[in-house]
Amino acid sequence: MPTTRISARVSAISESATLAVDAKAKALKAAGRPVIGFGAGEPDFPTPSYIVEAAQRAAADPKMHKYTPAAGLPELRSAIAAKTLRDSGYAVTADQVLVTNGGKQAVYQTFAALLDEGDEALLPAPYWTTYPEAIALAGGVTVTVPTDESTGYLASVEQLDAAVTDRTKLLVFVSPSNPTGAVYPPEQVKAIGEWAAAKGIWVVTDEIYEHLIYGDAKFSSIPVQAPEIADRTVVLNGVAKTYAMTGWRVGWMIGPKDVIKAATNLQSHATSNVANVSQVAALAAVSGDLSAVAEMRAAFDRRRKTIVRLLNDIPGVVCPEPLGAFYAYPSVKGVLGKEVAGKRPQTSSELASIILDEAEVAVVPGEAFGTDGYFRMSYALGDADLEEGVTRIAKLLADAK
Structure with a gap:
């Protein structure tokens, strides 16, 4: 025993x-x-006042006091798809979106949906602390790809290629980066996406800092720069950083329909729907302007x-x-x-x-x-x-x- x-x-x-x-x-x-x-x-x-006011109205609405679909309010899933096209040029449908309890749940559920025991995930370092823990919880193995200040904390295709084995299932790609603030230029995003497609591996890309870009840097989304990787890409995002909503706990994952369906099944048993009041607040956020x-x-x-x-x-x-x-x-x-x-x-x-x-x-x-x-x-x-x-x-x- x-x-x-x-x-x-x-x-x-x-x-x-x-x-x-x-x-x-x-x-x-x-x-x-x-x-x-x-x-x-x-x-x-x-959090901007118009978002808070939307949540206050939702709290008083009896419809928001009940269970709603595990994958998210239909109107929010549609709004996230529209926002994604507006902000990154990536065209997706509402059924490719799963609303999660913050970005962390999106991270965990993505790895849980993609990784089997012993599958390897390439993770450029420095990395956000949650990635390796979520990979391990899903049964995966983190393979670190080190970067440093000499390259602006950017991983090259050559470095990534050297880390690939016959167990490699996915690459974690983050730009802008937590913790370094590094931003990959569009041409490097394209090269990495094309490399991943040629290798037949998945890309899990965290875009939660997409609007926090400075100087001449430009945000670019990997499935837009390299469309051939789109069917093997999961995009992670949320309202926390862009709209100062860390405590509201609303994130999402965008991916192929089979992956989203599998992750939705998991979420239906793990948490059910995200709190409706928070979802309505997120709807106001992603539907509003960016002032x-x-x-x-x-x-x-x-x-x-x-x-x-x-x-x-x-x-x-x-x-x-x-x-x-x-x-x-x-x-x-x-x-x-x-x-x-x-x-x-x-x-x-x-x-x-x-x-x-x-x-x-x-x-x-x-x-x-x-x-x-x-x-x-x-x-x-x-x-x-x-x-x-x-x-x-x-x-x-x-x-x-």
């Missing part, structure tokens, strides 16, 4: 490092310490320039310019091994701990994203806190030797 209390598969899951850092920072602030947190990946803006998004993007762009400048002024720190999302991913390898506050940190995790204790600034170490020697720092926080936080780090590291 089994003696373990917790299954091996679930026991192997790590806590979300980004949420853990954010929770620790908030707990310290609640205890009276002036901690500034760069951990959480959520906009510091309220609120433009205002947030302008603020993020200003903060992006500030954080890159301040970080690159710190000896031993190198921060490439992020072109998307709202994260900077500085290398701190030039500080490791030096004396900081009487200690000699050997890893970015150790350095992050010292910074939290001594400077009262919370950052997420690179180990959480598959690359030691880096920090992920969200610049989705107020301008004053951003400058104060990086200034504290600079003062602490000024005497590192």
Whole structure:
């Protein structure tokens, strides 16, 4: 008879490092310490009022108090299809859309629908912390493809090709990237899509930061750039980042009808429908214009320039310019091994701990994203806190030797 209390598969899951850092920072602030947190990946803006008002009306509507289809409100699925064509040029039908409880459920259900035990998933690193955990839960095996600041954290076709084996089932492709802010240029998106099609592997592409693009960078969707991969592509997206709706928990997956049907069957047993009030809020979001998004993007762009400048002024720190999302991913390898506050940190995790204790600034170490020697720092926080936080780090590291 089994003696373990917790299954091996679930026991192997790590806590979300980004949420853990954010929770620790908030707990310290609640205890009276002036901690500034760069951990959480959520906009510091309220959800736009027209979205909130739509939700308020829905809460008072008796129709929204009952079960609705597991795959999502029909009008929302249609609106997501229309929004996808508007924003990325990708034409899909409503029955290719599954509405999920946030982007994370879309991630998990996609891997669960595609991966069998032992199937390999190519995952460029640095990567968002949830991907390898969701791959493992689905029985898959993560094959990391490392990138670094020398290439702007972009994986090449040659690197991807070298990682392929006879067990490779899919590629996880993310642009703009969490955690690095890297954005693949359209010609590289096209090349990777054509390569994947030629190899006969799937592409799971996370487009949740599609509207947070800066400077001359351009968002491009892989099934648009390489139409031949469309029948083996699942697009992940949601309202969380674009519309400052992280707490509303509405995401979606778009894919071939057989994959969406299989994932819908899974969701019908796992959660049933997404909360109707949140779905109506999402309907207002994706059906509305993008003016609120433009205002947030302008603020993020200003903060992006500030954080890159301040970080690159710190000896031993190198921060490439992020072109998307709202994260900077500085290398701190030039500080490791030096004396900081009487200690000699050997890893970015150790350095992050010292910074939290001594400077009262919370950052997420690179180990959480598959690359030691880096920090992920969200610049989705107020301008004053951003400058104060990086200034504290600079003062602490000024005497590192």
